[in-house]
Amino acid sequence: MRDGRAKRVVGIVDYKAGNIQSIENAFMHVGATVLRVRSASELESCTHVVLPGVGAFGFCAQRLSASGLTESLRCWALTEQRPLLGICVGMQLLGDRSEESPSAEGLGWIGGTIRRFPGGAGVRVPHVGWNTVRFERSFGTFDRGTTADFYFDHSFAYHDPKAGETIGACMHGVRFSAMVAAGNITAVQFHPEKSQSAGLKILSGFLSQ
Amino acid sequence: MTATLLKKRLIPKLLIKHRQMAGRERPVLVTTKRYSEVLDVGEPVSQAKIYEAQLADELIVLNIDGTPIAGDEVMLSLIERLASETFMPLAVGGGVRTVDDFALLLEHGADKVCVNTNAQLEPDLITAAADRFGAQCVVVSIDFRTEAAGAPKVLRCDLRQTTELDVERWAVGAALAGAGELLVTDADRDGTGSGLNIAVCKTVIDAVDIPVIVSGGCGRAEHFAEGFHLGGADAVAAGTFFCFRDQNLIQTRAHIRNAGIPIRMET
Numbered sequence: 001m002r003d004g005r006a007k008r009v010v011g012i013v014d015y016k017a018g019n020i021q022s023i024e025n026a027f028m029h030v031g032a033t034v035l036r037v038r039s040a041s042e043l044e045s046c047t048h049v050v051l052p053g054v055g056a057f058g059f060c061a062q063r064l065s066a067s068g069l070t071e072s073l074r075c076w077a078l079t080e081q082r083p084l085l086g087i088c089v090g091m092q093l094l095g096d097r098s099e100e101s102p103s104a105e106g107l108g109w110i111g112g113t114i115r116r117f118p119g120g121a122g123v124r125v126p127h128v129g130w131n132t133v134r135f136e137r138s139f140g141t142f143d144r145g146t147t148a149d150f151y152f153d154h155s156f157a158y159h160d161p162k163a164g165e166t167i168g169a170c171m172h173g174v175r176f177s178a179m180v181a182a183g184n185i186t187a188v189q190f191h192p193e194k195s196q197s198a199g200l201k202i203l204s205g206f207l208s209q
Numbered sequence: 210m211t212a213t214l215l216k217k218r219l220i221p222k223l224l225i226k227h228r229q230m231a232g233r234e235r236p237v238l239v240t241t242k243r244y245s246e247v248l249d250v251g252e253p254v255s256q257a258k259i260y261e262a263q264l265a266d267e268l269i270v271l272n273i274d275g276t277p278i279a280g281d282e283v284m285l286s287l288i289e290r291l292a293s294e295t296f297m298p299l300a301v302g303g304g305v306r307t308v309d310d311f312a313l314l315l316e317h318g319a320d321k322v323c324v325n326t327n328a329q330l331e332p333d334l335i336t337a338a339a340d341r342f343g344a345q346c347v348v349v350s351i352d353f354r355t356e357a358a359g360a361p362k363v364l365r366c367d368l369r370q371t372t373e374l375d376v377e378r379w380a381v382g383a384a385l386a387g388a389g390e391l392l393v394t395d396a397d398r399d400g401t402g403s404g405l406n407i408a409v410c411k412t413v414i415d416a417v418d419i420p421v422i423v424s425g426g427c428g429r430a431e432h433f434a435e436g437f438h439l440g441g442a443d444a445v446a447a448g449t450f451f452c453f454r455d456q457n458l459i460q461t462r463a464h465i466r467n468a469g470i471p472i473r474m475e476t
Binding site for chain 2: 019021022025026029054055056059089100119120121122123124125126127128129130131132149151152153154155170171172173191193194195196199200
C-alpha cells in the first residue's frame, strides 16, 4: 500500500446468506485483497473479517450455525480481539435476539435486541433508501458531529445499544443505531458496499483498524 | 423533531431485451412506448455507469422479454457485471418464478428482486420469498391500464391484456402477502412523457404502508416533483426520460431539491 503498511486481507464469511460479490468488489476498490471464508483454516491468512447477511434473521442464524464457523469466529473476535465488521443482518446477528425470528439465537457479542420499526405517519417500513447518519464518535475519516448519507434496506434495527457503543445514529420514526462498535467489533446496518463514496470511506476506516 | 431524514429516491429503469449481435446473444438497453414500440438505445453497463456518476439512488433492471431467469445467462451475466462495475443498489426483475430464482439473482449481485406476473398467479411466492430473504428484498411490480371510463386494472404483461384485478386491491393484497415495496407503473403513460398518473399513485400509497415507487410518464423534471409532492411517492422511476438526455439526473435532482423535496445531492 501507498503508506507502506502491511497488505490488508479481508475474509468475507461465506455462509450462503448474503450478497458477497458486492462486498468483495467494494473492498477491492479500496485496495484490499479479499477472500471468501468457508472454513476455519481460511481465517489464518486474514487481517480483517466481514460478516455479511441478507435475509430473515432466523434464516441467517441457521445458516451461520450450519456453516460450522461460529466457534472460529468467536475466537477471532472475542479471544484474539481481531477486527470484525458486521453488515446489515451480519450486524443484527451480533445481538442477542431479533423480533423477526424470536426462536433464533444471535451471537450476543454486542448484545441487545433487534426490533421492528414501529412505522406510523410518514414513516414506511421497510426502511428503504438513503438516510442521514450522525456520527456520535469519530470513525475513520468521519469526525464526531458530522453527517453522511448511506443506503439502508431493512425492517428491523438495533435500538438499544449500551452507552457509548453507537458510532452513528439515524432516525426513522425512532432513533436507532446505524453503526455500533465495541472494541474490535464494528457493525453497520446500512450497506457500505452500496453507498458509493461515503460507503467506501467506512470500509477504509475499518481497514485502518 | 423530524420523524425521518430518509430521502426521496430517483431511480433510472433499465429495460433489457435479448438481441442477436455479432453471432452472440447480448443484453440491449431499450425504451418502450405504451409497452410496445420498442427502441434500441445501447449498452446497459455503460449507461448504468453514467447514472452512477450522476448520483442515481438505485437501479431497476427489468428483462422485458420475460424469459425465465433460471438459465438466462445473458441476464445473469449482465447483473454480475452491473454489481461488479457499479456500487449502486440493484433491483432486478423479469421471468422470476420461484424462491430459487430470488436466490439466483441475489447470488449474482441483485439486492432486491421484482416479481410481477408470477406473483399475481401465485401470491404465496411473495410470502415464501419474504420469509427467506426478508420483506425488504421483495418488490412487487404492478403494471396497470385504465380502460375507457373504468377503474385502473392490473395488466398481465405476458398476455398483453388487462385482468379484472383492481390496482388498489392487488396493491393491498401484495403488501399483506409480505411485499417490502411496490413498483407501480401506468402502461398507458409509459414512454409518453405526459406526466405520472398522480391519482392512481396516491390511491395506492394511501392504501399501503410499505414504500411505493411510481413510474410511467416522466417527461420533465416537474413530473418527478409532482410524484413526490402530490402523489406522496417514496421513489420515482423512469426509463425513457433518463436515456435520451445528458446530465439529466443532476439537473432533475436540483429541480426536485428546489421544489423543497428532501433528496440526496452528494455522497
